[in-house]
Amino acid sequence: MTDFGSEDSMFMRHALSLARRAMRMGEIPVGAIVVENGVAGPRIIGRGFNYREKRNDPTAHAEVMALRAAGRHRKSWQLTDCRMYVTLEPCPMCAGALVNARIRRLIFGAYDPKAGACGTLYQITNDRRLNHRMETTGGLMAEDSAALLREFFTARRKSGLAGVAACQEARSRGAKK
Numbered sequence: 146m147t148d149f150g151s152e153d154s155m156f157m158r159h160a161l162s163l164a165r166r167a168m169r170m171g172e173i174p175v176g177a178i179v180v181e182n183g184v185a186g187p188r189i190i191g192r193g194f195n196y197r198e199k200r201n202d203p204t205a206h207a208e209v210m211a212l213r214a215a216g217r218h219r220k221s222w223q224l225t226d227c228r229m230y231v232t233l234e235p236c237p238m239c240a241g242a243l244v245n246a247r248i249r250r251l252i253f254g255a256y257d258p259k260a261g262a263c264g265t266l267y268q269i270t271n272d273r274r275l276n277h278r279m280e281t282t283g284g285l286m287a288e289d290s291a292a293l294l295r296e297f298f299t300a301r302r303k304s305g306l307a308g309v310a311a312c313q314e315a316r317s318r319g320a321k322k
């Protein structure tokens with residue numbers, strides 16, 4: 146078991162809100178943020194969510210989107226002292242991008258038995274053969290992330306992508322009451 150601090154939970158909640166945003170757009174609900182340790186404390190410098198469908202871009206995963214935003218913010222590809230929070234265990238492509246960005250710490254939510262490359266199928270973020278490794282911990286608010294994914298795939302099976310948006314729409318209206 147890993148102990149997560151309250152700061153970790155706060156940032157993961159932010160990543161989950163981005164995942165819900167993806168879902169409202171008919172995208173698989175995965176959200177990611179990059180957090181920098183600024184002089185005034187930690188702050189978010191990159192946000193991303195899954196954008197594959199809308200952009201017709203196979204690389205538009207939440208992690209890649211967040212890394213790109215953080216790189217633009219810093220005007221540097223090196224995110225050496227930064228952390229990433231992502232709602233789902235990164236796939237091989239994203240884990241590779243995290244290594245390339247020199248991310249210091251990775252915190253993810255649900256484990257991914259189909260594509261997880263940070264402990265499940267591969268250990269890309271902790272492979273001694275690569276030129277960079279990072280502290281990697283999974284399982285933070287995993288149930289919230291898994292519940293979102295289940296909701297998405299159930300809705301998609303029932304009525305396609307339009308159904309997912311409609312279902313989310315109804316859900317957020319219901320929640321506001």
Ligand SMILES: [Zn+2]
Pocket residue numbers: 206207208235236237238239240
């Ligand atoms: Zn990925």
